[in-house]
Amino acid sequence: MGIYFKNNARKYEKGMLVNKDFKFFLSVSKKNYSEKPPQSVMHTVGFKPRQLTVEETLQHAVNGYAFCYIFESSAKDGYLKIKDKEVERFKHTSVIFYDFDMMSVSMEDFISTIPYKPTFAYPTYSNGENGEYRFRLVYAFEDVISTRYDFYDRYLKLGVANNFIREDKKKEIGGWDVRVVNQLYFGTKPTS
Numbered sequence: 001m002g003i004y005f006k007n008n009a010r011k012y013e014k015g016m017l018v019n020k021d022f023k024f025f026l027s028v029s030k031k032n033y034s035e036k037p038p039q040s041v042m043h044t045v046g047f048k049p050r051q052l053t054v055e056e057t058l059q060h061a062v063n064g065y066a067f068c069y070i071f072e073s074s075a076k077d078g079y080l081k082i083k084d085k086e087v088e089r090f091k092h093t094s095v096i097f098y099d100f101d102m103m104s105v106s107m108e109d110f111i112s113t114i115p116y117k118p119t120f121a122y123p124t125y126s127n128g129e130n131g132e133y134r135f136r137l138v139y140a141f142e143d144v145i146s147t148r149y150d151f152y153d154r155y156l157k158l159g160v161a162n163n164f165i166r167e168d169k170k171k172e173i174g175g176w177d178v179r180v181v182n183q184l185y186f187g188t189k190p191t192s
Contacts (some may be wrong), residue, residue: 025051030048032060071089098118118137
């Protein structure tokens with residue numbers, strides 16, 4: 001139930017970036033959360049683009065911050081409002097999140113079986129509930145994915161290359177919860 005981080009700097013493994021000093025932009029929530037907030041307060045979640053290293057991103061995740069990709073925003077305070085996080089406003093990303101729910105194997109065991117290892121991974125707030133594992137695999141890329149079409153293309157190709165099973169295809173064993181470009185991803189409990 002721990003955190004997974006590839007710590008071999010300045011190296012690529014099967015095309016994925018493995019460089020702890022590499023910096024990329026990712027939108028990070030204004031505040032952190034000790035648990036996933038209820039739907040009634042989701043409209044208050046705001047995001048600001050930040051340039052982060054892989055290690056800084058992982059630290060934000062384990063401290064309960066939420067993430068989304070970079071979107072156009074005209075907010076005067078620089079924080080993207082959740083209602084403005086629309087597919088049409090997507091600008092770019094250099095990371096891709098994969099969300100896994102209702103898994104029968106641990107994050108570490110699952111990672112050991114896939115050919116393309118994530119840059120880092122972390123369990124979600126609900127990991128371990130009902131004896132099921134829930135986690136996120138995060139892949140960082142050197143290039144910028146600058147259109148939603150390129151995002152979906154890479155997102156699906158990497159999922160297929162790793163033999164990820166779509167959650168909706170095999171509910172009984174869990175799997176990859178296929179997401180859209182405007183999805184937000186919460187961090188995890190610091191004690192995980």
